Amino acid sequence: MTSAFRKESAISQNFNYREDIQYVFKLNNWILGSLGIWPIATRGIRQHASKIAITLCNLALAFAIVPCALHIIYDEKDIIMRLKLFGLLAFCLTAMTKYCILAIRRPKILRCIEYVKSDWWKVTFKTDHTIMLKYATTGRNLTIIGASFMYTAGIIYHIILPFCSEHKVNNQTVRPLVYPTYSKFRQSQISPIYEIVYVAHCMCGYTIYSVTAGACGLAALFATHACGQIQIIISRLENLLEGENFKQSPNVHQRIAAIVKNHVRVVRFAAVVEEVLQEVCLVEFSSSVCTICLLEYYCILDWQEDDRIGLATYSLLLVSFCFNVYILCYIGELLMEKSSQIGYICYMINWYQLSPKTARSFILMIAMASHPIKISAGRMADLSLSTFGNVLKTSLAYLSFLRALII
Template sequence: MADMLPTDASHTLFRNINYRSDMEYVMKVAKILLTPVGVWPLYKTDSTFEKIRYVFWTSFIFSLMCFYLFHIYMKVIAAQVFSLLGIVKFWTMIINKDDIKYCLKEMEIQIRDVESEEDRLVMVKYAKLGRQLTIMYIGLLYGGALPYHIIMPLVADKIVREDNTTQLPLPYLSDYIFFVVESSPFYEILFVTQIIFSTLILSTNCGVYSLIATCIMHACCLFEISRRHIETFLNNETDDLHKRFGQIVVHHMRALRFTEMIEKSFNFVFLSEMVGCTIIICFLEYGVLKEWEDNQIFGTIIYFILVISILVNVFTLSSIGDRLKEESIKIGEASYCINWYAFPAKNVNGLVMVMIRSNRPSTLTAGKIFDISLQGFCDVCKTSAAYLNFIRMVAA
């Protein structure tokens, strides 16, 4: 694991006495969503009992998630892929728990040891932006997924059994291998169980998304703070310029290494998200067309909301990836735009190194295959449209 640069207490000009409340504000949404499924990484698991409880609970939740991977119907393939994405994120949180925990601890240290009130306000600004993105995504996803799980089965055509009794269709129309789910009350229990467990999968997807958005926004914040320090470097000539420039380099390196840790922890999630969302979008678009052809207005609206929510998810992830890249490039631009010719000779080489490093911007990749950017979002849209045309020809 790459080590972050340590914080030098002698360089701390400002003590953030509110760092605990700031950190709680930053992490609150992700903590609420990931705690019930047992993958919130900041809980202590030092004792034997805690480790046993952690293994048991995560194994139990994983078994419940796998419960949904038996669907065979075209219109629920999107839900099946979404459940698979939840499982990928669930295991990512478990496998990369130490790296993610290290990122969150470093974030807490950086919030605690912020050097000025202006830097703290920059952190709060990006924390609010990360939370707003998360709340928007949660609202769209739950606004489409919960009616899909709860309301659509209630308004759908009833299933007529051989004894002329009727049943509501399950939220996930399923054929299970080892048992039959037609008899009461097992059918009703399964109906409620599917709703509860699908909500857990929603929470896992939303929680990991919240964690990713928060970490990326914090990385953008670190780059902006470094840029602001460069822009104000020559404002106060009474300071020790060599010492101040050393602090700027420390801030820049800290931002670079924090971004590398995010990339290491979540690059497989980014890959699964981009590929999975491409498949989900095309099948949801197919669902919109089928519901429209069947004159199911309510179903059309629900599928359309789900399409919008997934598109917003991919667009937001791509845009914040672009934002991170842009903020890392601005470090080099700021280095060039200041009065660099007035620098002390002993700092010039360091400034040149900052410029050179900024020419290779920090980026997030999908499994180290392609960058997370707005170009990736366009590729997702084009590919999903191509898949939709293929599905329509096959299903015709």
């Protein structure tokens, strides 16, 4: 697709194209690029860098998950500690699943990126550039806030929390690790093996939090871009009769054809985004119910035990997870609301000043807008604010059941 849209014009119609592209993609490139997920067209040895990064990150995840699972099964007898470690293990497995899905979907991600690049390449009017920049800023801000919460909580959990409590096994103090290891692996307490294991655990944590923040950032990037394109279509419809912001379209028929062409393009782009995100969103939502429930329970336990550092850490993690789910639901709601406005605008313009044959052209657009663009979690639940409310209510219901079961 890159060559296709570059052939349309030897020089980009957007003089700020490079700066705009860097502004739009910079954060997601940093987060997902470090994991080998962000698709980059390179040659030579650099083209294998993503494969190496994916392999190393999966090894780091397995290095933490397998010993932790063995510890839960064979070593840990306390039900409360098992519950805490189970939440950690479930979070790791969920992140690993999302990581594998994103790695498999790299060609689709590249296709969405090319869609975005093409739209920025073709920007002609200043008003269109302002609209696109506004929605790009919204997506960027959502990514920054979500990543800030997630990384801050991760740093506290991996660097501060393990060293704030005393660790003893058989009346012997042991050096703390982020993820517990199987008792048969006694060498993990000996230097320099301990330092290597600790660094591997931190690398695992970075992978987990980057996958979580990167998936939300990717959804925010593509969804807000689609909203920006829809807003441009709406502005075209509002100025249909005057003919403003139309390139070489002297009559209404050509203007309507250009609007329909842009609308079809947005719908196709949204379909590709749906293919990229539906499995990730399904895993995110199915795991978030349990993860939020467990984090709420951990906060209650630390409140009762007056563990302020643990309470602050789990509270920050809880806010991070809730905000990530909220981001997905918010952009889904925003996309549905914005795409449904097209039908409303088609009716509200002065269509009665057009000929009956020309006015009938809006019927199909109104019919398409009656089925707004949606992002779903595995085609099972649409992302919306009502879905976010259902996630919170379900997690609270599970929390009540869990407390009754443990007590």
